[in-house]
Amino acid sequence: MKEYVLVVDDEQSLRQVLELFFRKEGFEVDTASSLAEAEAAIAANAYDLVLTDLFDLVPPTAHMETVTAAHFSGKPLSFPGWKMIGAEAVVVGNVSVRGDRLSIEMRLYDATQGTLLVGKRYTGTPGQLRSIVHRFANEIVYTFTGVRGVFGTEIAFTARPERSRGKELYVVGMDGKDLRKVTANRSFNLFPRWSPDGRWLAYTSFRTGAPAVYLRNVSTGAEKEVVRFGGSKAPGGFSPDGVWLYAGVSQAGNSDIYRVRVVGGAAEKVVDGWGLEVSPSPSPDGRRIAFVSDRGGSPQIYVKTIGAAGETRISSGTDYATSPSWSPAGDRIAYTARSGGRFVVATVAPDGTGTREVASAPDGDCEDPSFSPDGRSLVYTYRKRGYSALKIISSDGRRQRTLVSGLGDAGSPAWSPGR
Amino acid sequence: MKGTFSWKWAVLALSVAALVAAGCAKKQTVKSEGAQGAPGEVSAPAPAPISEAPAKEAPPAPMAVTPAMPPAAAPGVAVTEEKISRFDDVRFDFDKSVVKEDGRKTCQIVADYLKAHPNAQMLIEGHCDERGTAEYNMALGERRATAVMTYLVSLGVPKGTLSTVSFGKERPLDPGHNEEAWAKNRRAHFVLK
Numbered sequence: 001m002k003e004y005v006l007v008v009d010d011e012q013s014l015r016q017v018l019e020l021f022f023r024k025e026g027f028e029v030d031t032a033s034s035l036a037e038a039e040a041a042i043a044a045n046a047y048d049l050v051l052t053d054l055f056d057l058v059p060p061t062a063h064m065e066t067v068t069a070a071h072f073s074g075k076p077l078s079f080p081g082w083k084m085i086g087a088e089a090v091v092v093g094n095v096s097v098r099g100d101r102l103s104i105e106m107r108l109y110d111a112t113q114g115t116l117l118v119g120k121r122y123t124g125t126p127g128q129l130r131s132i133v134h135r136f137a138n139e140i141v142y143t144f145t146g147v148r149g150v151f152g153t154e155i156a157f158t159a160r161p162e163r164s165r166g167k168e169l170y171v172v173g174m175d176g177k178d179l180r181k182v183t184a185n186r187s188f189n190l191f192p193r194w195s196p197d198g199r200w201l202a203y204t205s206f207r208t209g210a211p212a213v214y215l216r217n218v219s220t221g222a223e224k225e226v227v228r229f230g231g232s233k234a235p236g237g238f239s240p241d242g243v244w245l246y247a248g249v250s251q252a253g254n255s256d257i258y259r260v261r262v263v264g265g266a267a268e269k270v271v272d273g274w275g276l277e278v279s280p281s282p283s284p285d286g287r288r289i290a291f292v293s294d295r296g297g298s299p300q301i302y303v304k305t306i307g308a309a310g311e312t313r314i315s316s317g318t319d320y321a322t323s324p325s326w327s328p329a330g331d332r333i334a335y336t337a338r339s340g341g342r343f344v345v346a347t348v349a350p351d352g353t354g355t356r357e358v359a360s361a362p363d364g365d366c367e368d369p370s371f372s373p374d375g376r377s378l379v380y381t382y383r384k385r386g387y388s389a390l391k392i393i394s395s396d397g398r399r400q401r402t403l404v405s406g407l408g409d410a411g412s413p414a415w416s417p418g419r
Numbered sequence: 420m421k422g423t424f425s426w427k428w429a430v431l432a433l434s435v436a437a438l439v440a441a442g443c444a445k446k447q448t449v450k451s452e453g454a455q456g457a458p459g460e461v462s463a464p465a466p467a468p469i470s471e472a473p474a475k476e477a478p479p480a481p482m483a484v485t486p487a488m489p490p491a492a493a494p495g496v497a498v499t500e501e502k503i504s505r506f507d508d509v510r511f512d513f514d515k516s517v518v519k520e521d522g523r524k525t526c527q528i529v530a531d532y533l534k535a536h537p538n539a540q541m542l543i544e545g546h547c548d549e550r551g552t553a554e555y556n557m558a559l560g561e562r563r564a565t566a567v568m569t570y571l572v573s574l575g576v577p578k579g580t581l582s583t584v585s586f587g588k589e590r591p592l593d594p595g596h597n598e599e600a601w602a603k604n605r606r607a608h609f610v611l612k
Contacts, residue, residue, distance in 0.1 A: 164499075165499035165500065165590075166495075166496065166499045167589065185489055185493075185495050185496075186489060186491075186493075186495070186496045186499065187493075187495030187496055187498060187499060188498065188499060188586070188589050188590075190553060190557070190587075190589070191553065191554055204557075205495070206495055206498045206499075207489075207493075207495035208494060208495055209494030209495055209497065209498055210584065211584075211585075231561045231564075231565075231583060231584065231585060232557045232558050232560065232561035232585040232587070233557075234553075234554040234557055234558075236554075248554060248558060250558055250561040250562070250565075250585070252565060253516075253561055253562045253564070253565025253566065253568075253569075253583070254562070254565075255558035255561065255562075276555065276558045276559060276562060278554050278555050278557075278558045279552070279554045279555065292552075292554075292555055294514075298514065299514070299551075299555055320514070320551065322551060322552035322554070322555045323552040323554065323555075336551075336552055338551075343550075343551070365550075367552060368552060368553075385596040386594075386596060411553065412553055
């Protein structure tokens with residue numbers, strides 16, 4: 001099966017070199033020279049990888065040398081030459097196939113210093129090529145930006161399978177590939193949330209006839225019940241150290257915020273109140289939570305320091321604000337807001353300043369935001385009458401693409417941690 | 420942000436020398452270089468990508484680990500089905516859980532029935548319309564069901580005969596997407612157990 005790559009760059013020579021490289025690697029390649037072209041291509045195709053002009057590439061005609069296998073056996077690269085033409089970094093790669101084993105060695109050099117920044121060797125099956133490229137791409141992004149890349153991350157969500165009244169959990173790659181159904185019990189399976197190590201999903205299931213919160217090992221399918229008490233219940237998020245799971249749980253009709261130890265034990269009440277308190281989202285440092293409360297007469301977003309008195313309302317200018325999601329850098333909180341009869345995705349600083357709308361649609365609703373682990377994008381639900389889709393938008397609201405469409409009632413997306 | 424994007428990237432000098440088959444001996448230099456070369460990767464297991472990569476792909480197709488389809492009679496499947504009730508639904512306003520005048524009349528009928536049938540057990544389901552966030556609606560449905568239960572108790576129904584469950588917005592009575600459908604879907608529904 002061919003892998004599809006879209007190369008986006010306004011510099012023609014750079015498009016060509018990347019196109020040639022990926023074709024040589026057996027990828028199917030499309031190119032786009034503008035944002036408009038890229039958006040049209042993304043709308044029409046599913047790509048495994050989209051490369052944008054994050055980096056300036058040195059034109060291939062200026063390359064100083066042809067890299068050969070000898071460079072992986074001790075022969076040095078001629079860094080002064082690379083440096084002379086303005087390259088600050090050089091990536092070299094070596095691929096070998098032996099039987100059904102694929103071996104890829106990739107190195108990233110600082111051309112100015114002549115030092116190795118990252119060297120990795122990956123082995124696997126040819127079918128794992130995409131995953132390996134994702135991993136090295138993440139290494140490069142991390143080396144240059146200090147923030148982990150998101151290639152290879154996944155989004156968990158809920159949808160209604162055909163001919164079913166229930167809802168199941170699904171997982172899909174951030175590039176829209178590798179869609180798979182996680183549960184298959186034909187009941188209601190709702191509100192997936194990833195553990196910080198990406199190995200577990202917390203979710204609410206009605207599979208025994210009554211709602212309970214379970215932890216499910218994503219790769220083995222092993223499950224463990226973690227919240228049984230109370231009526232309605234929904235996990236909100238894990239503490240960053242993975243010790244606690246925060247959840248909204250109703251008792252006597254009144255939902256409050258609790259936390260339970262993932263390893264088991266009694267629940268602790270974190271937020272108490274007369275109103276409905278739901279959807280706790282822990283801050284990346286684990287010291288605060290954002291949550292929803294309707295104590296003021298309508299649902300609004302509040303922030304609280306765990307273990308301290310006092311809660312600050314941070315949403316404003318709307319009569320309905322729900323589903324907060326804290327950004328990985330801790331500087332923004334995304335949420336769903338009602339605006340002019342429609343639902344939109346907005347973000348705000350944790351002190352309630354700087355509210356701005358990120359995603360909206362004139363003819364539909366944008367809801368349930370969840371940040372990517374690098375904080376550069378948000379996944380959210382787009383709904384219009386009976387149609388629903390998951391979309392990804394850059395956190396500045398400028399670039400948007402459809403992640404999943406064609407599944408009934410797709411919603412509640414949660415972006416996995418980095419890999 | 421540690422650096423900037425001004426780095427120029429002489430990408431792909433990637434001379435991918437696809438060395439098919441045959442024993443091209445490999446030098447094992449990369450691991451140690453990688454460990455000392457990757458900045459800021461203090462705790463990351465830099466030298467171990469080799470075993471990591473296949474491990475990540477290792478899980479078998481997840482479909483294989485999902486449990487077999489349960490029969491339609493399983494309690495978890497049964498909750499997805501609307502049960503016909505001998506009582507009307509109690510309807511609510513958007514984002515509200517106040518039992519209104521016509522709802523109170525319905526509750527009186529339900530209370531009279533339960534008092535006449537002391538062995539009956541009544542489940543009160545709370546439901547919401549499709550607008551708004553699923554988690555919030557799940558809690559709102561619970562509050563609606565509880566509001567009805569509290570009102571029935573005030574009418575003299577023993578609390579022990581009543582129970583509640585919320586389905587949030589997951590099980591609309593009317594699949595439409597307009598105010599008429601939404602009004603039907605914001606409800607408490609009575610199920611005799």
